[in-house]
Amino acid sequence: MATVEELKLRVRELENELIKCKQKQCAMEDALHRPKIDKMSAEVVDSNPYSRLMALKRMGVVEDYEKIRTFTVAVVGVGGVGSVTAEMLTRCGIGKLLLFDYDKVELANMNRLFFQPHQAGLSKVEAAELTLRNINPDVLFETHNYNITTMENFTHFMDRISHGGLEEGSPVDLVLSCVDNFEARMAINTACNELGQIWMESGVSENAVSGHIQLIIPGETACFACAPPLVVAANIDEKTLKREGVCAASLPTTMGVVAGLLVQNVLKYLLKFGSVSYYLGYNAMQDFFPTMAMKANPQCNDRHCRRQQEEYNKKEAQRPKVEVVEVEEDVVHEDNEWGIELVSETTDADLQAASGTMPDLPEGITVAYTIPAAQDTTNGETVEETEQSLEDLMAQMRKL
Amino acid sequence: MATVEELKLRVRELENELIKCKQKQCAMEDALHRPKIDKMSAEVVDSNPYSRLMALKRMGVVEDYEKIRTFTVAVVGVGGVGSVTAEMLTRCGIGKLLLFDYDKVELANMNRLFFQPHQAGLSKVEAAELTLRNINPDVLFETHNYNITTMENFTHFMDRISHGGLEEGSPVDLVLSCVDNFEARMAINTACNELGQIWMESGVSENAVSGHIQLIIPGETACFACAPPLVVAANIDEKTLKREGVCAASLPTTMGVVAGLLVQNVLKYLLKFGSVSYYLGYNAMQDFFPTMAMKANPQCNDRHCRRQQEEYNKKEAQRPKVEVVEVEEDVVHEDNEWGIELVSETTDADLQAASGTMPDLPEGITVAYTIPAAQDTTNGETVEETEQSLEDLMAQMRKL
Numbered sequence: 001m002a003t004v005e006e007l008k009l010r011v012r013e014l015e016n017e018l019i020k021c022k023q024k025q026c027a028m029e030d031a032l033h034r035p036k037i038d039k040m041s042a043e044v045v046d047s048n049p050y051s052r053l054m055a056l057k058r059m060g061v062v063e064d065y066e067k068i069r070t071f072t073v074a075v076v077g078v079g080g081v082g083s084v085t086a087e088m089l090t091r092c093g094i095g096k097l098l099l100f101d102y103d104k105v106e107l108a109n110m111n112r113l114f115f116q117p118h119q120a121g122l123s124k125v126e127a128a129e130l131t132l133r134n135i136n137p138d139v140l141f142e143t144h145n146y147n148i149t150t151m152e153n154f155t156h157f158m159d160r161i162s163h164g165g166l167e168e169g170s171p172v173d174l175v176l177s178c179v180d181n182f183e184a185r186m187a188i189n190t191a192c193n194e195l196g197q198i199w200m201e202s203g204v205s206e207n208a209v210s211g212h213i214q215l216i217i218p219g220e221t222a223c224f225a226c227a228p229p230l231v232v233a234a235n236i237d238e239k240t241l242k243r244e245g246v247c248a249a250s251l252p253t254t255m256g257v258v259a260g261l262l263v264q265n266v267l268k269y270l271l272k273f274g275s276v277s278y279y280l281g282y283n284a285m286q287d288f289f290p291t292m293a294m295k296a297n298p299q300c301n302d303r304h305c306r307r308q309q310e311e312y313n314k315k316e317a318q319r320p321k322v323e324v325v326e327v328e329e330d331v332v333h334e335d336n337e338w339g340i341e342l343v344s345e346t347t348d349a350d351l352q353a354a355s356g357t358m359p360d361l362p363e364g365i366t367v368a369y370t371i372p373a374a375q376d377t378t379n380g381e382t383v384e385e386t387e388q389s390l391e392d393l394m395a396q397m398r399k400l
Numbered sequence: 401m402a403t404v405e406e407l408k409l410r411v412r413e414l415e416n417e418l419i420k421c422k423q424k425q426c427a428m429e430d431a432l433h434r435p436k437i438d439k440m441s442a443e444v445v446d447s448n449p450y451s452r453l454m455a456l457k458r459m460g461v462v463e464d465y466e467k468i469r470t471f472t473v474a475v476v477g478v479g480g481v482g483s484v485t486a487e488m489l490t491r492c493g494i495g496k497l498l499l500f501d502y503d504k505v506e507l508a509n510m511n512r513l514f515f516q517p518h519q520a521g522l523s524k525v526e527a528a529e530l531t532l533r534n535i536n537p538d539v540l541f542e543t544h545n546y547n548i549t550t551m552e553n554f555t556h557f558m559d560r561i562s563h564g565g566l567e568e569g570s571p572v573d574l575v576l577s578c579v580d581n582f583e584a585r586m587a588i589n590t591a592c593n594e595l596g597q598i599w600m601e602s603g604v605s606e607n608a609v610s611g612h613i614q615l616i617i618p619g620e621t622a623c624f625a626c627a628p629p630l631v632v633a634a635n636i637d638e639k640t641l642k643r644e645g646v647c648a649a650s651l652p653t654t655m656g657v658v659a660g661l662l663v664q665n666v667l668k669y670l671l672k673f674g675s676v677s678y679y680l681g682y683n684a685m686q687d688f689f690p691t692m693a694m695k696a697n698p699q700c701n702d703r704h705c706r707r708q709q710e711e712y713n714k715k716e717a718q719r720p721k722v723e724v725v726e727v728e729e730d731v732v733h734e735d736n737e738w739g740i741e742l743v744s745e746t747t748d749a750d751l752q753a754a755s756g757t758m759p760d761l762p763e764g765i766t767v768a769y770t771i772p773a774a775q776d777t778t779n780g781e782t783v784e785e786t787e788q789s790l791e792d793l794m795a796q797m798r799k800l
Contacts, residue, residue, distance in 0.1 A: 002408075007407035008402075011414065018414060018421060049507045049511060050511065053511045053649070053651070056607070060607070088652040091652045093511075108444075108449060110535065207456070207460070208455075208461065249452055249453070250453075250455075253492075254664065257656075257660035257661060260656035264684050267651070274685035285675065
């Protein structure tokens with residue numbers, strides 16, 4: 001039988017051990033957080049997380065880097081491209097990030113950057129927010145764990161795009177599409193056309209060796225409904241693929257490159273340096289990077305797109321003509337019935353040279369990008385991204 | 401005064417609390433680890449971290465993806481490019497990684513991907529190994545926390561490159577240079593020329609808006625001493641910069657893109673798919689990607705390079721001539737005294753169009769890449785990467 005003295009000793013021992021255990025836990029938690037920083041400093045000390053970014057001013061690349069803190073960006077889709085996109089923006093010190101995704105982290109995602117095995121089972125937006133907040137507590141985060149394509153969520157999504165800016169009530173500055181299916185891209189397109197919201201599209205092919213980014217300015221450049229989508233990932237949802245026991249391939253390299261090119265163009269757009277690409281492709285097999293630009297289509301199916309075009313044309317017409325003559329800037333290209341003008345910076349020979357061989361695919365998977373038929377979006381024809389000219393695509397569309 | 405009963409109750413309470421605390425700690429530690437996987441599976445289940453990589457076989461992109469586990473890659477420099485490079489290779493399931501760096505993680509590194517604030521103070525190789533091992537415990541890691549340019553370390557570095565393969569005693573399959581200074585690049589070049597070790601170079605300019613990767617096959621393509629280095633980061637070490645209160649700019653975007661392009665070419669080289677780029681540049685201001693190839697220089701200063709060239713030429717001469725005539729494949733280009741042949745896939749107009757404006761820089765910092773003078777490497781002339789043709793560079797060299 002224990003004496004009072006022995007028991008007292010044991011209490012003291014246990015108390016000490018418990019204190020040590022709690023201290024270690026606190027240290028583990030503390031270690032995950034750095035204090036917030038009020039004002040970006042250019043001071044060159046090891047402890048300043050912004051010194052290398054502020055150096056862009058001294059280097060003459062960016063005029064006012066601090067302005068990054070005034071911007072809000074919405075990232076739709078926090079997968080292989082979206083998560084890295086969000087991390088890059090977070091490390092650059094963006095003001096606010098809105099993250100939208102309804103998926104969970106799985107071990108099957110570990111072949112791409114960002115998520116870690118211990119996050120398996122968490123929702124992607126929840127896991128991302130935790131990691132990103134630790135990386136940079138100066139950024140504001142707003143996450144939405146839902147599918148934007150359902151009616152109710154779509155309304156909420158529209159509301160957050162138009163009111164979720166840094167100053168509540170103001171719109172976001174840019175929407176980034178990092179989704180992996182046609183419906184979600186179309187939902188973003190519809191929302192941005194209605195709101196006149198500038199956005200950037202991104203995508204990676206299902207064989208993992210090509211990708212693209214695209215800038216969409218409603219009314220000015222071709223929207224997603226304007227053009228036969230050169231750039232839509234095949235319209236088969238993840239669940240169907242899983243049920244069939246097949247899945248799309250993916251690589252951390254291709255997704256990292258696409259995210260890097262996307263965020264680089266976001267920085268150029270927001271901070272006004274360099275030139276922003278309208279469309280930039282990445283063919284990993286050949287290290288080939290096609291670029292082009294497409295004007296909006298006056299016959300676009302989306303009425304909000306047509307409305308935005310009218311507004312844009314009105315504004316353009318009102319602009320005082322300072323220069324000699326703006327050469328045919330607003331003239332609709334008459335060569336094809338869609339009125340789309342393709343301004344390719346690469347030659348046909350380049351495009352030909354860059355088109356890879358067509359892999360032999362299992363049923364239900366298409367290589368790169370599909371042209372969905374007008375009504376039936378589940379049965380699109382497959383087109384290798386850089387293999388066909390716009391003329392070819394038009395000919396195909398006519399046949400449908 | 402406490403009774404025996406009270407003390408006993410307190411002991412039980414404390415014991416329970418301590419158990420809970422320890423359980424939570426164990427859970428936190430357990431969560432960081434997934435079990436090792438013996439054999440890569442293509443099974444499409446959420447718990448398989450390799451399903452999306454093995455899908456590359458079904459997609460017809462890679463013939464034998466599992467072969468990735470037989471390769472060893474050495475990454476020299478675990479900074480903005482090297483850390484992401486190591487992470488991509490780890491997530492791709494590479495067999496073994498050797499990491500070399502002598503720097504510590506600082507908050508000032510947080511504007512690039514990979515390292516997190518709580519790792520500040522740890523050595524880069526130590527922090528990287530911990531993170532990478534959690535991401536993929538199937539990869540073998542060997543880390544060296546030293547500067548490869550000192551005599552003793554250089555000898556050890558040579559030894560590990562030639563004996564640190566997956567099967568101890570065998571050489572590594574590829575060396576990747578992800579360093580940020582001229583001396584370290586030259587050390588890697590010297591080692592690889594002596595060993596006949598194929599390697600890839602990478603670099604990012606000090607204004608953060610351009611970068612490149614380059615494949616170097618000793619004896620066959622131009623080594624680092626063969627050509628006026630078009631692609632060397634300015635020869636000013638980090639410490640000097642810090643002392644002067646200035647630092648180079650860097651961006652997670654540019655470094656992520658360069659790492660992505662680098663590892664994509666590593667995968668193409670090791671797994672034999674697509675075509676590997678000899679030199680691929682990235683101009684972020686214009687989204688322009690120049691490519692070229694350079695042959696080894698018979699007058700190279702490095703005697704091991706000249707020896708490798710002799711061996712290569714002997715082997716080439718012995719190869720049975722199957723095809724009609726190999727058009728001038730081994731003929732030394734006579735137009736310049738360095739015997740370097742530049743095979744540019746971009747036009748002069750493209751190059752001209754891609755050259756950005758020269759920023760106004762503080763003393764001690766140069767924009768992109770320097771040509772070190774033969775003896776005095778501290779006073780190189782600055783050349784914008786894509787602004788000058790090889791002819792111009794040759795003319796400059798002649799003047800020196």
